[in-house]
Amino acid sequence: MVRTLDIHEAAAFLHMHKDTVQRRAKAGEIPGTKPGRSWVFLEEDLVAYLKRLQTQPRQTGKGETLCSTNVVTPGGWISSHQAARELDALLAQRTKQPHRSCTTVSRQKAGASHG
Template sequence: MKTFNLEEAALFLKLHREEVRRRTKAGIIPGVKLGKCWVFIEDDLVAYLRSLYATPRQALQVGHEEKQLCHSLNAVRRGGLVSPHQAASELDALLQLKIKPKHKNSTTS
């Protein structure tokens, strides 16, 4: 298993070393900092690069025999949008305190 330091990983990825350091620190590029040095495994960098490959488009699959249905035609519509005003009034109705009517005193003087 071959390992790279920051400089070698930057050359391998064809990126500036600070960009590699920033992306690694953010968890985008796989790597680890041991003490003061970054260490990268070649296989992990290859996998990272392969994850960036563009996926083949459906339009490019001209000779494909299996018929694929359009997802939008098969979609089931559920619910809809609620206006912010309607949502706020429903929330207000739910949060209103239930006030019991006061009993009137039936005694007279």
């Protein structure tokens, strides 16, 4: 017989806060369903989820990958290399914007008006 867990039992099983479990289940990261007003989790699905976490690539402090595997996303399976490329692309977009400092601009204007 398949054992079902509510949000509190799933949180205890995963050693997470219930809000974290709820947020991740809503995002499709943790397998669960909401047939009515409450979340329901299958214990065997949570075991499989934990096993997948064990095989996900881990980074050393030097940015080196310790292992290579596939990653589950709400849209399906993608390779860890594809996920890394997508993340790098997103980070590159974010870092292209120049940093501006109001104090630097103010000092330049102040220096120009006195000179």
